[in-house]
Amino acid sequence: MKNLLLNIAGHSVAQKGAKAFNGRFEHDYTRDLQKRVTRLASEPILVGDVLKPRWVVVEDCETLNLNQVISSTGKQGRGIDIHFNNNNPNATGTETFVSGNTSKENKTLATSISKAIAEELGLRNRGLKYESESHQGVLGMLSKTKVPFIIIEVCFLK
Numbered sequence: 001m002k003n004l005l006l007n008i009a010g011h012s013v014a015q016k017g018a019k020a021f022n023g024r025f026e027h028d029y030t031r032d033l034q035k036r037v038t039r040l041a042s043e044p045i046l047v048g049d050v051l052k053p054r055w056v057v058v059e060d061c062e063t064l065n066l067n068q069v070i071s072s073t074g075k076q077g078r079g080i081d082i083h084f085n086n087n088n089p090n091a092t093g094t095e096t097f098v099s100g101n102t103s104k105e106n107k108t109l110a111t112s113i114s115k116a117i118a119e120e121l122g123l124r125n126r127g128l129k130y131e132s133e134s135h136q137g138v139l140g141m142l143s144k145t146k147v148p149f150i151i152i153e154v155c156f157l158k
Helices: 026-044 066-072 104-121
Strands: 004-009 044-046 050-053 056-059 080-087 092-099 125-128 151-154
Touching: 004 026, 026 080, 080 104, 092 104, 104 125, 104 151
Parallel strands: 004 056, 004 080, 080 151, 092 125
Antiparallel strands: 044 050, 092 151
16 A cells, blocks of 8 residues: 555653653654644545545554564555654754665655755754764664655754
């Protein structure tokens, strides 16, 4: 199914991610944004005379660990993994990460996502980056999944 969207909220109840200036955690923000993306992506579009779903959206379960989420992605569709960057007080902006061997289509989509978020939020567009440019060097959702994934770092929590 080509229009399957795997919508992953980065981190979980057990692994909360970065702590924001207000005491909330990255996971609080990623779950909220995940629900909004699901609602928007699920809205039907008119194809000829028929309303069809834009995407069939699958959200991950909060109780799954990273390896369980990766193994549940299967081989169909496309994936996004929503994150917020760490508390670096000197950094700002939005960026997207893809695997070094991803398709041109996935690079184009990641570039447009980064640009759209930056414009909508009035942030610097840090643009498309490859997994190897990340702080960790290897990102499980990019290196271990069988579908094209994009990691979206919406902004810095500072």
